[in-house]
Amino acid sequence: MNYQDITKEELFNKLQELQQKHNSLKTKYQNDIAGRMQAEEQVLKLNKKLQSLFKHIEDVREKDLASIAHDLHDDLGQNLTALEMELSWLHNTYFKNNLQISGKTFSMLKLLQDTIKRTQKIARDICPSILDKFGFEPAVKVLFSEFEEKTGIKCIVKIQLVTKDFSKKKALVIYRVLQECLTNVARHSKATKVSFELLQEGKYYAINITDDGIGIRDEDINNPDSFGLLGIKERVLSLNGIIKISGINDRETNIFIKIPI
Numbered sequence: 180m181n182y183q184d185i186t187k188e189e190l191f192n193k194l195q196e197l198q199q200k201h202n203s204l205k206t207k208y209q210n211d212i213a214g215r216m217q218a219e220e221q222v223l224k225l226n227k228k229l230q231s232l233f234k235h236i237e238d239v240r241e242k243d244l245a246s247i248a249h250d251l252h253d254d255l256g257q258n259l260t261a262l263e264m265e266l267s268w269l270h271n272t273y274f275k276n277n278l279q280i281s282g283k284t285f286s287m288l289k290l291l292q293d294t295i296k297r298t299q300k301i302a303r304d305i306c307p308s309i310l311d312k313f314g315f316e317p318a319v320k321v322l323f324s325e326f327e328e329k330t331g332i333k334c335i336v337k338i339q340l341v342t343k344d345f346s347k348k349k350a351l352v353i354y355r356v357l358q359e360c361l362t363n364v365a366r367h368s369k370a371t372k373v374s375f376e377l378l379q380e381g382k383y384y385a386i387n388i389t390d391d392g393i394g395i396r397d398e399d400i401n402n403p404d405s406f407g408l409l410g411i412k413e414r415v416l417s418l419n420g421i422i423k424i425s426g427i428n429d430r431e432t433n434i435f436i437k438i439p440i
């Protein structure tokens with residue numbers, strides 16, 4: 180088309196048509212952006228709700244665990260100890276000289292003592308009262324030394340804190356994270372060594388948990404069904420911290436956590 184042939188009126192109409200197209204595109208674009216922003220806002224709100232739901236469930240869970248641990252330790256534990264004393268008395272008073280029966284009562288006593296120890300260990304695992312009694316550092320050292328004894332995986336623990344007043348909540352959350360990490364090391368890593376380092380760096384605690392095993396895969400780190408890892412992430416988030424999980428094939432798995440003091 181030759182532009183000289185276009186009349187003023189046609190040009191005006193064309194311009195109007197273009198203007199309308201421009202306006203409707205602009206409105207569509209603005210609606211798209213508004214829609215996306217709304218969707219993002221909703222996702223953020225949902226995330227916040229999920230996080231507070233997780234916190235709530237964790238609080239309830241910790242309370243339930245404390246109560247179960249209390250029952251295990253006090254009721255069951257005390258009854259077992261009483262039973263052990265009675266059996267021990269029977270064994271020493273009546274059966275000591277009867278080889279046939281004393282062999283049986285002796286092995287019953289051993290079984291009872293083992294059951295008492297196991298009950299205490301279960302109570303300690305589900306509600307680490309050792310944290311309250313002795314503080315974070317000794318509790319973590321016991322956790323790792325028991326792990327080393329049970330699995331044969333060498334543990335190296337390094338804790339350097341300038342201020343020792345670790346809040347109770349923080350201590351319990353980090354302890355739970357460590358329990359989950361150690362369970363994973365035992366179950367999946369094929370490691371021979373695991374190290375835990377907690378350093379105070381300015382206004383943060385920096386934590387590194389590293390094992391020398393097969394190395395966690397990216398697909399496991401990003402899998403939305405990795406609920407153990409999700410629990411660790413949520414716990415760290417509940418302390419306003421950040422977490423980075425990484426793996427090097429056949430070399431190591433590292434979990435780095437940074438938490439504000």
Ligand SMILES: Nc1ncnc2c1ncn2[C@@H]1O[C@H](COP(=O)(O)OP(=O)(O)OP(=O)(O)O)[C@@H](O)[C@H]1O
Nearest residue numbers: 363364367368392394395399405406407408409432
């Ligand atoms: N230290 C590790 N070394 C190698 N792989 C790991 C390690 N920790 C986790 N993984 C991998 O990441 C996956 C997800 O871990 P996650 O703790 O979420 O689940 P899980 O241990 O399989 O089950 P659970 O829900 O009982 O914890 C594991 O199945 C395992 O394949």
Ligand SMILES: [Mg+2]
Nearest residue numbers: 362363407408
């Ligand atoms: Mg796990």
